[in-house]
Structures are given as C-alpha cells and as structure tokens.
Amino acid sequence: MSSPYEMYVGGEWVTADTASTIDIVNPANADEVVARYQDASASDAERAIEAAAAARDRWATVSGPERGRILKRTGEILDSRTDEAVGNLVREEGKTRSEATGEVQRAVDIFSYYAQKARDLGGVRKSSSGQSTSLSTRREPLGTVALITPWNYPIAIPAWKLAPALAAGNTVVVKPASQAPGPTRILFECLAEAGLPDGVANMVTGAGSEVGTPLVEHSAIAGVSFTGSTSVGTDIARTAARERKRIQAEMGGKNPTVVMPSADLDRAVEIVGSGAFGTTGQSCTATSRAIVHEDLYDEFVEQIAQHAESLTVGPGLDDPDMGPHVSANELESTLQYVNIGTEEGATLVTGGSRLAEGDLADGFFVAPTVFADVNSGMRIAQEEIFGPVLSVIKASSFDDAVTLANDVEYGLSASIVTDSHSEAERFLDRVESGVAKVNEKTTGLELHAPFGGYKNSSTNTYREQGDAGLDFFTSTKTVYRSY
Structure with a gap:
C-alpha cells in the first residue's frame, strides 16, 4: 500500500497532525484496501479554517468572470480525467460503472453551470420613492464556509456545494465522508490545476466527531452546508443557530x-x-x-x-x-x-x-x-x-x-x-x-432547479442547486445613493 493521501490546506498537500490513517476498502471485496487517507484532528481542521479565512478578502475581490474562468477550467480538467474519477468512485463507494459515469458527468456540468453564473452574479436596480436617489442591491459572499458532504454521491454533492460557494466569492473548507473521500480529492486536484489561489478551497479528511465540531463552531465560519442524516444535521443546525451562523442541511427521506x-x-x-x-x-x-x-x-x-x-x-x-x-x-x-x-x-x-x-x-x-x-x-x-x-x-x-x-x-x-x-x-x-x-421516479434531479425537502428532510432554510444554491452563499446589501 502506498503512502496515505494528504489533505489540501493553504494551497499545499499536507499531512495531518496525527499519525493515524483511514483505510478505504473495496465494497465489492472487503479484503482489498484501495486507498489510505489522513485521519485529521481538530487542530488540522482549525489549520484549514485559518487558511481559508486568510484568503477570504483576497478571493472576494476577484471578479466574477475570473472566478468563472477557474470554475470552467476545473470542469474541463475533471472531464479529461473522467475514466480515473469513475474508477476511483466505483472502488471506494461501490456504484456501478454506469452510475459513477453519470455522477462524474454531473460534477463536470455543475462546474460549467456555475462558471456562467459567476459572470452574471450581481444585484438589481430598484426605483426610489425620492428624487435624486438611486436604489440598488448587491450580492456579497458570506465569507468562509464549511461544507460537510456524504459518501453516497462523493463527487456530485461536493461539486454542487463547492461550485456555487466559490462562484459567489467565498472561501471554503470541505470535509468529505470518510468512506469515500477519493472523488473529492480528485476534484481538489482539478481546482489546483485550474489555478485556484492558495487557501481559497481546503480539504480535510477525518471523522466527523473530531473534524466536524470546529467546522461548525469556529468563529471564522460564517455558514455551514451539510448533507447527511437527520440526527446529525439537526445537531449541526442547533449549534449553528446558537452561534448565529447560516445553515443549510439536506437530510433523510422516506x-x-x-x-x-x-x-x-x-x-x-x-x-x-x-x-x-x-x-x-x-x-x-x-x-x-x-x-x-x-x-x-x-x-x-x-x-x-x-x-x-x-x-x-x-x-x-x-x-x-x-x-x-x-x-x-x-x-x-x-x-x-x-x-x-x-x-x-x-x-x-x-x-x-x-x-x-x-x-x-x-x-x-x-x-x-x-x-x-x-x-x-x-x-x-x-x-x-x-x-x-x-x-x-x-x-x-x-x-x-x-x-x-x-x-x-x-x-x-x-x-x-x-x-x-x-x-x-x-x-x-x-x-x-x-x-x-x-410519472417519474423519485430519484434524479436537474442541476439548475432548487432541491431540498420539507419536515425532517431539511432545515427548511435554504435550497441547494440552481440560483437557490447561490442564495445560500451570498448576503444581500441594499444601497441608497443621493445625488
């Protein structure tokens, strides 16, 4: 077995503070260890948060078209690595080759979609009730956000959180699920090759009980986007609300x-x-x-x-x-x-x-x-x-x-x-x-339409995907100008 894959923090591939690792076995053959990853600690998560926070103001000033160019290039690089990404997804998560191919293509399409959205992201002009006054809005990034993603769609869900977060000008820390972190690692390799500035996107691998807490509680984190179980999502939502952080959680279904x-x-x-x-x-x-x-x-x-x-x-x-x-x-x-x-x-x-x-x-x-x-x-x-x-x-x-x-x-x-x-x-x-x-199955979603649930399937705060995905990652500022 080769050395453990490293985490991505501050524009570099780095090892965790701990010596422990996570073995990923092939779901089709439990005797085969297909990869090994860093088992990060809370201090590693804090290091990633600090790197993202340090890059926050710089990335927020990058123009929408330039952010879009990087996202578009990321999708192109991922597309060229489809076979590798599909093979990795199958060996770590267990999907069939056809299902994995569709998921990787979806991630490519998501980056292409939000690359275009980054160019158009802005505000609206409103009519003022007063004379010699203009009234408009601006959409501004939240700042630094934490993305906690599940194992069942290990490249599509990180993509549909990462792409709108970056398009809107946020810096991010991603914690992929420990069962299948490889597809997210490949996504970060594509981001780095596309020229994403250091510190803008960071990835830590490890247990949610160890890494997840600082990602939710750290004072530099302005918002948390989570996909996973209702019990965990509810706990995260409670903590985020107590800390007055923006929360988006997509949870269970029946x-x-x-x-x-x-x-x-x-x-x-x-x-x-x-x-x-x-x-x-x-x-x-x-x-x-x-x-x-x-x-x-x-x-x-x-x-x-x-x-x-x-x-x-x-x-x-x-x-x-x-x-x-x-x-x-x-x-x-x-x-x-x-x-x-x-x-x-x-x-x-x-x-x-x-x-x-x-x-x-x-x-x-x-x-x-x-x-x-x-x-x-x-x-x-x-x-x-x-x-x-x-x-x-x-x-x-x-x-x-x-x-x-x-x-x-x-x-x-x-x-x-x-x-x-x-x-x-x-x-x-x-x-x-x-x-x-x-007359359609319950599975299958369009990437440009809002997605989220009612009752215990969601925090009922913000939807994901499409324009709704950008709504979560932006704040609206209303501007009055008298002249």
Missing part, C-alpha cells in the same frame, strides 16, 4: 411513489424499481414506499418482485444493475431492517438476504428486497433504511394514497404514476414534499 389504476403497470414497475434499487437504494431520494391502489395491488406486487429478481448484482466495475453497499455497517443495517419487517408481520416477497456466493463472497452485497402487506405504522414504512428495500402499501383510494404518502416525518421526494391529469394535479397540490414528480 420517499413514496403512488401508483393509481389508470397507470400503465409495466411503466409503473419500471419507475418504482429504478427508484428503489438504483444506486443500491443508497440515495436520500430513493423510492422506499410504493403506495398502490387496491385494484392493481396484487399484480403490482407480483411484477415488482419479478423486476427485483431480474436485476444482476455484482462488483461495480462489471457494470451490473446493482452494486454493493458501501460498507459492512450499511449492509448490516439493511439486513436488520429486513428482520424488523418480518417480525412486524410484513410479507417478505423476495430478496432480503446477503449475497455471498462466488465473486460476491467478500463484498457487501444484498439481494433487492420487496415487502408486501406493509401498513403505514410499521418501522419499515416509517424509518429511512438506505438500502434496496421496497415496502408496498395498499391504498383504497386516491385520497387514502395521498394520506399514506404524507404519513411520515420526512418530505424530500415523492411521485405519482397516473394517466389522470386531475389526479396528477391534486397530488402535486397535496403531497408534503420538496420535490414532487408525475
């Missing part, structure tokens, strides 16, 4: 797809199956509940089980339909929920077991899982599982289906499959979800 009698059943099965089992169910927007009208419930259960059983499961580099869980802990959590569902009285229709035969023996593989006869009070219908487990719930009517869809503490993404325009519009009006779709 996303429903409603299937109505007018739907084409084959299409409904494809939509639900793709949303439930794509990315191994390791997405905050994954379809966790299929709420199906009683008129086609039995037939839907039969066909979605057939769909699950038809999927190939294997190492991501082989590009199967579904790859492994990212870690042994995530696999164990999914298997525990399978046991919970069975004990609660739900019917395990298919899947639910670890796959450990042949080439899968040393990986974190699980069979795509379908439960039927699920009621809304069961834990498998209420709690985020973060694995390829679908609960199929029977609804007696459209109104009943919407009530069931809303009967959780989360509200991130939801969809309906129907050929009724009236049902579609009523669903969009009534569903309690930050993202609502008609």
Whole structure:
C-alpha cells in the first residue's frame, strides 16, 4: 500500500497532525484496501479554517468572470480525467460503472453551470420613492464556509456545494465522508490545476466527531452546508443557530411513489424499481414506499418482485444493475431492517438476504428486497433504511394514497404514476414534499432547479442547486445613493 493521501490546506498537500490513517476498502471485496487517507484532528481542521479565512478578502475581490474562468477550467480538467474519477468512485463507494459515469458527468456540468453564473452574479436596480436617489442591491459572499458532504454521491454533492460557494466569492473548507473521500480529492486536484489561489478551497479528511465540531463552531465560519442524516444535521443546525451562523442541511427521506389504476403497470414497475434499487437504494431520494391502489395491488406486487429478481448484482466495475453497499455497517443495517419487517408481520416477497456466493463472497452485497402487506405504522414504512428495500402499501383510494404518502416525518421526494391529469394535479397540490414528480421516479434531479425537502428532510432554510444554491452563499446589501 502506498503512502496515505494528504489533505489540501493553504494551497499545499499536507499531512495531518496525527499519525493515524483511514483505510478505504473495496465494497465489492472487503479484503482489498484501495486507498489510505489522513485521519485529521481538530487542530488540522482549525489549520484549514485559518487558511481559508486568510484568503477570504483576497478571493472576494476577484471578479466574477475570473472566478468563472477557474470554475470552467476545473470542469474541463475533471472531464479529461473522467475514466480515473469513475474508477476511483466505483472502488471506494461501490456504484456501478454506469452510475459513477453519470455522477462524474454531473460534477463536470455543475462546474460549467456555475462558471456562467459567476459572470452574471450581481444585484438589481430598484426605483426610489425620492428624487435624486438611486436604489440598488448587491450580492456579497458570506465569507468562509464549511461544507460537510456524504459518501453516497462523493463527487456530485461536493461539486454542487463547492461550485456555487466559490462562484459567489467565498472561501471554503470541505470535509468529505470518510468512506469515500477519493472523488473529492480528485476534484481538489482539478481546482489546483485550474489555478485556484492558495487557501481559497481546503480539504480535510477525518471523522466527523473530531473534524466536524470546529467546522461548525469556529468563529471564522460564517455558514455551514451539510448533507447527511437527520440526527446529525439537526445537531449541526442547533449549534449553528446558537452561534448565529447560516445553515443549510439536506437530510433523510422516506420517499413514496403512488401508483393509481389508470397507470400503465409495466411503466409503473419500471419507475418504482429504478427508484428503489438504483444506486443500491443508497440515495436520500430513493423510492422506499410504493403506495398502490387496491385494484392493481396484487399484480403490482407480483411484477415488482419479478423486476427485483431480474436485476444482476455484482462488483461495480462489471457494470451490473446493482452494486454493493458501501460498507459492512450499511449492509448490516439493511439486513436488520429486513428482520424488523418480518417480525412486524410484513410479507417478505423476495430478496432480503446477503449475497455471498462466488465473486460476491467478500463484498457487501444484498439481494433487492420487496415487502408486501406493509401498513403505514410499521418501522419499515416509517424509518429511512438506505438500502434496496421496497415496502408496498395498499391504498383504497386516491385520497387514502395521498394520506399514506404524507404519513411520515420526512418530505424530500415523492411521485405519482397516473394517466389522470386531475389526479396528477391534486397530488402535486397535496403531497408534503420538496420535490414532487408525475410519472417519474423519485430519484434524479436537474442541476439548475432548487432541491431540498420539507419536515425532517431539511432545515427548511435554504435550497441547494440552481440560483437557490447561490442564495445560500451570498448576503444581500441594499444601497441608497443621493445625488
């Protein structure tokens, strides 16, 4: 094994103050250590914050077009390294090659998008009620911000936080998730090659319990953008509020797809199956509940089980339909929920077991899982599982289906499959979800549209992506001029 990858602080690749490291194993083969990273301490995080704070005023004065040029060049460099980034993402996180390729392309597109936005970032002119007075606004950077990102989209989510933060003129410290920090490291290599000034963007790797605290509490941090679990995000939000810092947190989901009698059943099965089992169910927007009208419930259960059983499961580099869980802990959590569902009285229709035969023996593989006869009070219908487990719930009517869809503490993404325009519009009006779709899977987002959730899926403060992503990273100053 080669030396541990270093952190990026003040424009240099540096080692941590501690001697400890983090081993990253291949989710498809736990015996293979694919990389080793620095396990940073609180003092390392503080060093990165100080570097970002020192670069803050200088970067804020760089023109929008020049910031945009650096972002555009970053995207171009990343594009030229697509094969490397895809291979790294698959080996560290476990996604299939196709899923990883799509994610890397999304990161490229995000940098291209915000490169253009950086050129246009400014204020607006307003009419003044007084004579000889002009009235306008300016958008100014917050200052230095902390970005805490998850393992399940280890290059796309850092990109959609980093790019708008830099476009708006902020300096940043990023803490990627310890399970898959490699794609973020590659992103920082691209930023450095593109000419990002020293100290503007910094990366520290390590445990959230050690590194995360100073990133939230340090007096130089003006804002925190977090993606991860609801419990951690809520704690971060409380701390940030106490310190009067701006907070943006995208958290958990328990996303429903409603299937109505007018739907084409084959299409409904494809939509639900793709949303439930794509990315191994390791997405905050994954379809966790299929709420199906009683008129086609039995037939839907039969066909979605057939769909699950038809999927190939294997190492991501082989590009199967579904790859492994990212870690042994995530696999164990999914298997525990399978046991919970069975004990609660739900019917395990298919899947639910670890796959450990042949080439899968040393990986974190699980069979795509379908439960039927699920009621809304069961834990498998209420709690985020973060694995390829679908609960199929029977609804007696459209109104009943919407009530069931809303009967959780989360509200991130939801969809309906129907050929009724009236049902579609009523669903969009009534569903309690930050993202609502008609005849589409719950996963999949446009990079130029706002993204965020309701209820416990979000802090309900600022949305991510598109213009909303810039809103979080800027403050508005109102300017009056008398002449």
